[in-house]
Amino acid sequence: MDVYLHLIGQGLAIGLLTGILYVLIALGLTLIYGILHIVNFAHGEIYMLGAMGVFYCYVVFKLPFAATLVVILLLSLLLGLGVERAFFRPLRGQWLQLVVASVGLSLIIQSLGWIAFGIQEKNVPSFFTGVVAFGGVRLPTQRLIAAAVGVVLVGLLYALVYRTKVGLAMRAIEEDEETARMLGIDADRVAALACAVGFALAALAGAFVAPIYSLNPGMGLEAILMSFLIIIVGGLGSITGTVLAGLLVGVLQSVGGVLLGAEAAYGLVFIVMIVVLVVRPAGLLGKA
Amino acid sequence: MKRGLLGLLIAALVLLPPLGKPYVLHVVIVILINVVYAQALYVIMRMGYLSFGHAGYIALGGYTSALLVTKLAITPWIGFLAGGVVAGIFAWALGAVTLKLRGIYFSLSVFAFAEVVNAAFRAFEVFGGPAGIAGVPRPALLGTRLNTHLQFYYVVLAVALVSLFFLYRLQWTRFGFTLLALRTRETERLAESLGINAARYKTLAFVVSCFFCGLMGAVHVHYLRFVSPFVFTFFLSNDLMIYVMVGGLGSYWGPMLGTVLLTGLGEQLFAAGYYKSLVYAVVLLVVILALPGGLISLPRILRRGGARERVLPVAADVTAARER
Amino acid sequence: MRRPMLALVLLVALAVVGLPAGVHAQKSFKVGAIVPVSGPAAAFGLGVQRGLELAAEDVGVFAVAGEKYKLEVVTYDTVYAPDKTVAAINRAVYNDNVKYGVIIGAGVHPPILPIIRETGFLDFAFAAAGRQITNPDNPTAFRIMASSDQLYQAYAVAIAEKLGGKRIAFLGPNDELGKNDAKAIKAEVEKLKAKGVSFVGDEYYERGARDFGPALLRLIAQKPDIIDTDGSPTGSIALIAKQARELGYNGYFVNSTAVLEAKAISDIAGKAGENIIALRIWASPPTKLYTELAERHQKKYGEAAPGTLWETYGAARWLVDTIVKAGTFDTMKVADALAGSTYAAHPFGAASWGGEKAYGIKRQIIMPIPAAILKNGKWEPFDVRSGKFE
């Protein structure tokens, strides 16, 4: 019997680590939805660009790890500001056009990715090798570090949204944009910032995933599928909801995978989502 | 003027094919199939609803017909109808639950549904698992099995013309006209106060849309003589959405225009997949930003000198009193 | 008013760019590459495309029934999707009158086999799956790589004798490739029951997935000493090895479908890559031509050659030789002539066709089967002598 206990323990641990990565990706999406009221389809591609960024900075140009992260952070913030200004702002208010535009954006980044990065799978050696084992559970150090940084990033986001003036402005816009504008909040500036932070979160998530998985320009699709799942279950626009749902999906997939097999686990996660949709259409903590 | 043009087009579609080479027929078949998918998707997009999972209903229709024909030896003609009906039933079931949701919630839930449908087809052997179902026969007519491109072309044309006529006329019925009243949350509340049961109308619209997707999906599978979970994927839902948006939501002819242009363009870029999606995406963004009404609004804009007219299908028959 | 005009001009420009390029002066013998050149399986597709291009360079101008021809490669991107493959073969056969071509993917063959039968298109299939393609109904379909049945016969012997492996497990993608390979391996391992070899479990993952933790945990709980990763894409195998070592597995990995570069594996898995046995890798180049092609590819395309290059090159050269000898482009006649012939200059070594007993028709290429084992970052020969494959 203890074999299964050990397995579940291991599955739980890996599930939490993977869950934190899912949270990072989905958080960017939720933040952008909360403020700009669109689900950004190109989010998966930003995650991919983050991962590719690490490959080119760290592996090709031999930048130190810290410098690589800073470069990726800056580039993703700039990209976020640019995309918001060029695509999202002109279409402000037209929900249908905004979502379809983000689909177009996703296709462009992906196809340019295939052309620019070529078809060979890229790999980034782990920054931290080795395995940490305790209580029969073996966890690769690289994932532990990535998860730890993930937790820090989530903490920073909470601080930004709930502790700063800008965060207050963001929450005001999320409640009621018209009133917020009347109170003198420059909604456009805050929206641009939210989009930039959203992009940065996705890119950093990509950066931390780079050494764990192998990279190709199409990796954004899995990330966006998983993020959709998570924000449906967690509740659109709710940061806490996304964090809970991300961890839940990570653990469910991992423990489910251990007990029932990877395929059944994938199906299980979808069934949970359909149930949540039926019982609480707005998701666990979402506002319909 | 428009009646004449339409008559000419249909005559060409019926009379010209015998002269065309098989490849030209193949391209026209693919365009006709995509046009019906796009027009079916248009029924709910015109109502302000965006679906990322229509490929799921197309797959349902295709698999239903493939299974009925290969496992129970039912004639494909029944298989086509069954494909539409089954897709309609699933649409009614999901619609009742998700159509209360607005905006992105609905789109995501339909998307999730399509992923579950595909995962189910892949997981269970009874649906043929990942290999799918091969050897799906073409329908037979008066004893001959319609295997050549020309023969099956007329099957596709027949189903397409019937579907497009039905979807066109639907707009001028009270049902089609009422769907326009449900575009936003406020107008929906106003419609409710006028005695319109918004939920029932939206679900019916979703059922009609998915019925035609299922029907044409079945025809598509019999054309390929094969179906697998990798044929009707998320990318097909994407492409259909792009065809409708590029063509334009303002008029019935918009999605048709978008589909013909982009499928035709897509055929030229056969050498590399990502060039095709790059071109689709660039055209999409150019149209969305510079031409919100879609390509169909171009003639009106050019004639009027830039007046951005809100182009929405007017119930011409219902307002016959209005001469224009 | 300005913006719509801008849109109109841009659209017209795009439409023009799309039109196909000019016409070749010399008569050309068109060979199609109906392969994925985008999407996850792009590496395989480009290997075929470039294999044909290198063969076209070496073949130069050849004469058939008094006319001069050059080999022209036409690529149709299938993105490994069934409906796109149908579109590609329709365009090739009916529009570009391409009668010969290399087609990748067992999964995409079912919808096009009827068209191949109707038009007599000579299909060089790059698909491991056995009976479905090479059978008497498809006289013009040849498999130009070792089939999974062929590989397992060779590999089954290796397990029993060389590795002394007793408990075999399988981990592969949950698509048609993975599921078929698992069935084939179970059948082969059943035959070794007498030698105490048993099949202990099979797990599947979403193709393109990255995290194999859960599936590996279930497998490792069965204490296997060999994990077969057939059907897994190149990138995944190194990841599987790394994640399995992290979870405490230190047995062998065997793969008979993917082509792995030693450097790529050590990049991802580092030391964890030890003891991977690959049935499609040459530890030491089998022929001078093999090395030449690898170097020419690196020079011409600036990256390491994908694994499908050599088999495509060999098959293309063999095809042109046969057509010149037969003096006709008629696919049925060429097919019969090809089946009866042998070809000594194949990059893998002397090649011929076989498979009457296994498939009922001589359409399976018979050539030396490569095998190598990864030892501290380098491929070392792993001598796998197997029985004849009829």
Next chain:
Amino acid sequence: MLEIRSITKRFGGLTALQDVAFTVGRGELVALVGPNGAGKSTLFNIIAGAFPPTRGQIVFNGRDVTGLSSHDLARLGVARTFQQTTLFGEQTALENVLHGLHRHVPARVVAGLLATPAYGKEQREVARRALGVLELLGIAAYRDTVAADLPLGIQKLLTVAVALATEPVLLLLDEPAAGLSRDEATRMMNLVASEIRQRCTVVLVEHNMRIVAGWCDRALVLHFGQKIYDGAPEGLTRDQGVVDAYLGVAELA
């Protein structure tokens, strides 16, 4: 015709309405009056079926309709307008009224699909009826203008036209004169008190005393969710309760 039996409505801790009860007879023109936040809109929305009361009953023509959805109520002949002049912004005035006629136009799906001549004739008849409603409100000239482009005054008239098109027995008007100039308000109220009043019973929400006194036969004043006056508008100025509640807030025009 309409009985309100001790309606109470609590939103969490806040009691918006406390035991409000009154009846409206056929053909009356009643005004719900009260300063902002007195509960007029809440009561109005409860009657219109937007949301159910916490306690109490609504009886319409002898039938208990408490908690019935707005589209079912509409089928029984209750029509309403919205405070924020909600219209089908992307469609023309005539089309807006056509949606109002929804209940009275047979579905005719088959005839519609086959575009039979009878269907065409019937639709033209429906269009004429819609045009008639626009003429009644005197805004027929705007029939082909898209609703969003209409001036506010005309939009207000259009909202009444759309509600009237459902041929209701009871018409609920939510501040019909709000945002209108003095003349436009006068024109609106003249229409309400004359043509509209002949067709159906009218209950309107209004906080402008001039309008209540000028046109309504009965005023019902709410103050902090309680009914403090129910009688002729003339008596309003003399009733001490109303004066305390009201004069302290707004000047008596």
